[in-house]
Amino acid sequence: MGWQKIDGQLTQLAVGRGNNVWGVNSQDSIFRYINGTWHQIPGAATYVGVGADGTVWVVTRAGSIYKWVDYTWIQISGALAQISVGDATHVWGVTNLTNIFLRVNGDINTNGLWAQVDGALSDVSVASDGTVWGVNSNHDIFRWAGYNWEQVNGKLKQIYVSSRELIVGVNDNNQVFQYVNGTWNQLDGSLSLVYVAISIDGILWGIDINNGIHTRQDNLISQAYSISNSSTTPNNAANYSQNNSSIIIGLALGLGLSIIIFITAIVIIVRHYKKAPVLRIAH
Known part of the structure; x- marks a missing residue:
């Protein structure tokens, strides 16, 4: 099926299950994709995270954190520059100083706490099954092993995971890669994208250098992975x-x-x- 162009412009987006896609634009406006149309949501944010169960969190330009609850935003204590949501029980984020945090003991101020995790990342992504990957400011790739970070070969500037089997990312050349059976594979027919996300059921979404929005609805789980003949790592190592x-x-x-x-x-x-x-x- 290949990539399809979607109307609108975004600077960042996140997808949970199916086409439950949320995004933000350059004016910090928040949008949700419903039945083929972008609907603006009240509020302002620079980063959004969407879980497989529909849980939505955002981060504002000032670093404030909010969770979408019953059609309104509830502020959560703390400050982050980037956030990722696997589901209600899996929320991770990084600060503007590259410190890493995960949410424990609930998700609202009265119950939840932010626990700092060792390491330094510029981008982190968590799935509903607890899988966590990230990249640092040097674009090195890391996978959370439960107690420590394991470095994975390659270089990516952005990474997105929705399960242990569904991991995608973008390198410095704006090429899209998928991690399959221990190997980074560049996707056939990939656009030049600066940001990519994948749903828990294998649907890809991406943003190009001009903030244009694209999607691949051919499902990377059910198909025999649309991979180029020559497998390569993001840095050709x-x-x-x-x-x-x-x-x-x-x-x-x-x-x-x-x-x-x-x-x-x-x-x-x-x-x-x-x-x-x-x-x-x-x-």
Whole structure:
């Protein structure tokens, strides 16, 4: 099916399930996509996060945080520059100082707390299954392992996850990549995009350099992943899993060679002592 152009202009958007898409424009206006039309929502924000269950949070230009509850915005304590929502129980964000926070013990002021997570990221994304990925200011890619960050090969300036299997991102050349089975693959027919998002059911949305809006409704879950013939990482480096395999093979070969050398040395020593004359003590 490929990419389709959608009317309107946005600077950032987020998608939960299906086409439950929210976005913000350059004037900080907030919009929701309903039945093929953008509807303006009261309020102002620079960043929006949408969960698979329909949970919506936003961040304002001043860093204030709000949650959409019963058709109104409720302010949440704290300050963030960017926010991501997997569902009501999975909310992460980063500050303008690249500090990372996750929401714990509820989501409203009286119950919820922001817990700081070690590390520094400029962009973080969380899914409803708890999967968390992020990129730092150097565009290095990281995956949350539950207690620490694991670096993943490649370079991206923006990343978006909606499940453990659905991870997409954009590199410095505005190329769109999807992470499949440990490999970054550039999508066939990809537009030049500065921002990309994917729903939990595999529908892609993106924003181009002119704030134009695009979508791919062909579902990246059900199809055999529309991937180019030559898989590559976002920075054209070798694949991370391949690097690990090479390291393991190299270590195995090195260990095997060491064992052979050791056994050979033992054999030489044994032969030497067998040939050496025996010193007899006179009585």
